[in-house]
Amino acid sequence: MTFENLIELLARRGTRKRLAVVNGIDEHTQRAVEMALDEGLVDVTFVGGHDIICRNQAMEHYHSHISYVDADNPDDAARRAVEIIRQGNADMLMKGRINTDNLLRAVLNKEDGMLPKGNVLTQLTLAQVPDFDRMFMFTDAAVIPFPTQEQRIAQVRYVVNAWHVMGEETPRVALVHCSEKVDARHFPYTEGYKDIIDMAKRGEFGKCIVDGPLDISCALSEKALKAKGLSSPLEGRADALILPNIEVGNMLHKTLNLFAHARTASVLQGAMTPVVLPSRGDTTEGKFLSIALAAL
Secondary structure, three states: OOHHHHHHHHHHHHOOEEEEEEEEOOHHHHHHHHHHOOOOOEHHHHHHHHHHHOOOHHHHHHHHHHEEOOOOOOOHHHHHHHHHHHOOOEEEEEEOOHHHHHHHHHHOOOOOOOOOOOOEEEEEOOOOOOOOOOOOEEEEOOOOOOOOHHHHHHHHHHHHHHHHHOOOOOOOOEEEEOOOOOOOOEEEHHHHHHHHHHHHHOOOOOOOEEEEEEEEHHHHHHHHHOOOOOOOOOOHHHHEEEOOOOHHHHHHHHHHHOOOEEEEEEEEEOOOEEEEEEOOOOOOHHHHHHHHHHOO
């Protein structure tokens, strides 16, 4: 599986997802949306920024797949976009030029937001690394500082579901730690790994294989696993990494991008619809790939 395969999979469906873009006045967001329109992945509602977006003459080419909703300011655009989601008139939400905290305030509003009660909001990232033989997913690099056991269980469920949608019959999920041993004294969260593994064996996540604790090398490399004299049902071929905390996730994400020149896509899961929440440093391609991931 590559990002090209993912885009082909979406294109073969022949249906466009409805994307609501909050204040999409910046060039990178508009270009990413154009790329998604070119691939036939989305119909778009720009919420806020109508006057500025209309200056982009390229948008005229897609007029039959674009609509506009006026807003007084970026915060109002966020509220209106969330309301569009709540009314069932969009399938995913995307951040344009608005502060992340302001957008999340609208998403997480207890009365008028889009996070169902009891759901866990977390970020999933899909990575394609040059010269690595497959894509893999990891969570969480942006939302949950220190996942609880309940949140970690939700993360496993989200990554398994995502891989099922992408056509992987039995996703392999690694519960990551800095070693392969449970350490209740220094890293108490590792005690909960056995319960998650048992849940997977009972089929509570659907068809998948879960194992851990494993370090990242043993999770992703059969060679590293054998070098340590270890065995794992994942066989060093994890499709997804459940990371200990946001610091690990954030550093992994930035290291992959900066040093390995990885292509990555990220979405928030757990809300009524996927949320594309790019960072200021994301490339146009990264934003486009995130739209594609959200469109699954």
